[in-house]
Amino acid sequence: MLSTGKTRIDGILGVVAVGAGLAVAQLLSSIKSGLNGPIVSIGNRVIDYVPASIEKFVIRIFGVNDKLALVIIISVVVLILAILIGSSYFSGKRRQANLIVIFMMIIAVVASIFDASAGVLSVLPSLAAGGTTIWILKILENRTKQNESEGLTINRRELFKTVGFIAVGSAAAVIAGNFFRTQASAQLKRLDILLPKALKFLPPLPTDPALKTAGLSKLITPNGEFYRIDTAIVVPNINIETWRFKIDGMVGNPLEFTYKELTDRPVFELDCTIACVSNEVGGNLVGNARWLGIRLDDLVKEASPFDSADQVMGHSIDGFTAGFPVAALDGRDAMIAIGMNGEPLPVDHGFPARVIVPGIYGYVSATKWLTRIELTRFDQAEGYWIPRGWSVQAPIKTASRIDTPTTASSVKAGGRVIAGVAWAPIRGISKVEVRVNKNAWRPATLGPVLAKTTWRQWWIDWEAEPGDVLLSVRATDGTGALQSSKRVSIAPNGAEGWHTIKITVST
Numbered sequence: 132m133l134s135t136g137k138t139r140i141d142g143i144l145g146v147v148a149v150g151a152g153l154a155v156a157q158l159l160s161s162i163k164s165g166l167n168g169p170i171v172s173i174g175n176r177v178i179d180y181v182p183a184s185i186e187k188f189v190i191r192i193f194g195v196n197d198k199l200a201l202v203i204i205i206s207v208v209v210l211i212l213a214i215l216i217g218s219s220y221f222s223g224k225r226r227q228a229n230l231i232v233i234f235m236m237i238i239a240v241v242a243s244i245f246d247a248s249a250g251v252l253s254v255l256p257s258l259a260a261g262g263t264t265i266w267i268l269k270i271l272e273n274r275t276k277q278n279e280s281e282g283l284t285i286n287r288r289e290l291f292k293t294v295g296f297i298a299v300g301s302a303a304a305v306i307a308g309n310f311f312r313t314q315a316s317a318q319l320k321r322l323d324i325l326l327p328k329a330l331k332f333l334p335p336l337p338t339d340p341a342l343k344t345a346g347l348s349k350l351i352t353p354n355g356e357f358y359r360i361d362t363a364i365v366v367p368n369i370n371i372e373t374w375r376f377k378i379d380g381m382v383g384n385p386l387e388f389t390y391k392e393l394t395d396r397p398v399f400e401l402d403c404t405i406a407c408v409s410n411e412v413g414g415n416l417v418g419n420a421r422w423l424g425i426r427l428d429d430l431v432k433e434a435s436p437f438d439s440a441d442q443v444m445g446h447s448i449d450g451f452t453a454g455f456p457v458a459a460l461d462g463r464d465a466m467i468a469i470g471m472n473g474e475p476l477p478v479d480h481g482f483p484a485r486v487i488v489p490g491i492y493g494y495v496s497a498t499k500w501l502t503r504i505e506l507t508r509f510d511q512a513e514g515y516w517i518p519r520g521w522s523v524q525a526p527i528k529t530a531s532r533i534d535t536p537t538t539a540s541s542v543k544a545g546g547r548v549i550a551g552v553a554w555a556p557i558r559g560i561s562k563v564e565v566r567v568n569k570n571a572w573r574p575a576t577l578g579p580v581l582a583k584t585t586w587r588q589w590w591i592d593w594e595a596e597p598g599d600v601l602l603s604v605r606a607t608d609g610t611g612a613l614q615s616s617k618r619v620s621i622a623p624n625g626a627e628g629w630h631t632i633k634i635t636v637s638t
């Protein structure tokens with residue numbers, strides 16, 4: 132009786148049951164922010180505990196899609212287990228199937244307990260997922276039994292109808308969950324926010340040279356194109372009515388602000404390029420924005436830090452932490468940013484507030500979804516990435532990138548433009564040079580200087596001659612120091628080396 136058709140259907144029934152469980156979890160996780168379904172909770176724990184070497188490997192392969200890749204991998208494992216559950220359950224091994232469900236549920240429940248922002252309700256979605264799965268298996272079993280008693284005909288209409296109902300119910304649960312989530316989401320609240328006016332506005336932006344050179348990075352990276360790196364599978368949705376921002380730790384005068392109190396403080400604008408330590412030579416984990424925020428030097432001073440405090444630690448609502456030296460509050464314009472390119476901070480980039488410290492890699496400074504600044508000591512507290520093998524202190528290294536032509540592309544011979552960006556916050560860029568094959572280095576034209584904290588665009592004309600060509604770029608920072616040529620990998624504190632690309636010039 133065990134035709135291949137039957138085993139296939141058994142597997143599908145398992146997937147239907149597990150899918151219904153996950154759908155119910157999705158619906159329940161929308162009732163309160165911070166609640167997660169089983170897959171996200173398990174993903175969170177994988178991100179927390181996976182060895183740094185594997186993490187680096189995954190980021191190298193998947194780049195900014197690393198979280199999507201993780202969710203897909205976990206989903207595939209769940210799918211395989213679901214097929215196994217179905218085939219066991221409907222071939223009489225019900226106990227075994229239920230045990231697999233319970234085993235999966237326990238893993239998810241334990242994972243959800245550790246979700247930083249979850250309260251007592253955190254285990255609810257995972258418990259409901261397991262319970263629903265077992266219940267649906269039972270319903271499906273009754274249906275199959277009925278089929279069999281009807282004489283083992285291929286008439287599976289009743290069964291299919293039930294499966295159809297369950298599938299529609301699951302889809303409805305997922306849609307409803309997503310609807311409630313967006314209803315409650317910070318995204319909608321953001322739209323109502325009027326940003327305060329800066330006391331001193333920066334001058335309007337100059338004409339962007341990227342308008343004239345196809346492929347060159349824009350002077351200011353639009354919010355929608357800005358790279359995103361963080362450990363959050365689901366970005367925190369913060370309610371600004373209940374959000375509080377504290378400055379405490381080793382201070383004589385701890386401070387606490389509501390969103391309104393914080394944004395009523397004097398604000399200023401800052402043009403600043405931020406970069407990820409995981410950015411490979413030539414990579415795109417870097418962007419330039421006009422930030423609006425409150426001067427961090429002033430806030431920290433007001434809290435009266437103890438002389439013994441040497442580290443400023445940002446805490447995110449999701450448990451992430453990043454610490455940098457108190458010494459970096461030296462007038463370089465560190466800020467609590469609330470605006471990005473004329474908009475309230477986008478949810479992906481840390482709404483309602485994040486830290487921006489010019490010249491320091493994001494993983495040790497740029498805490499998003501900020502709730503707290505703690506004054507502490509380097510010998511007493513470590514930020515999220517430090518025990519995972521990354522350097523305690525990490526100034527952004529001088530870097531330059533060829534945007535156009537792109538690597539491995541082929542171009543036609545004749546007059547071409549080579550162009551790109553170079554950055555060395557907070558030292559600034561004083562020179563960019565380009566080399567074609569082994570010819571002499573030639574200085575490129577530099578684009579407008581917004582500030583020493585931002586990148587500079589550069590471009591240079593080139594008479595392309597047929598053949599394989601190597602193009603290299605190198606920058607000199609504002610102190611006169613040449614960018615390091617030695618190839619160094621991203622770990623533990625940022626890549627080094629001149630960006631070199633190979634292209635083919637055709638006649």
Ligand SMILES: Nc1nc2c(c(=O)[nH]1)N[C@H]1C(S)=C(S)[C@@H](COP(=O)(O)O)O[C@H]1N2
Pocket residue numbers: 357358359360361362363406407408447448449451479480481492493494495496497498499500
């Ligand atoms: N809460 C939180 N903030 C975070 C991170 C994170 O994982 N969680 N990642 C940091 C890292 S490694 C970088 S490079 C920057 C990236 O900021 P962006 O996503 O706005 O470009 O955010 C920083 N702030």
Ligand SMILES: [Mo]
Pocket residue numbers: 360406407408409492493494
């Ligand atoms: Mo980063």
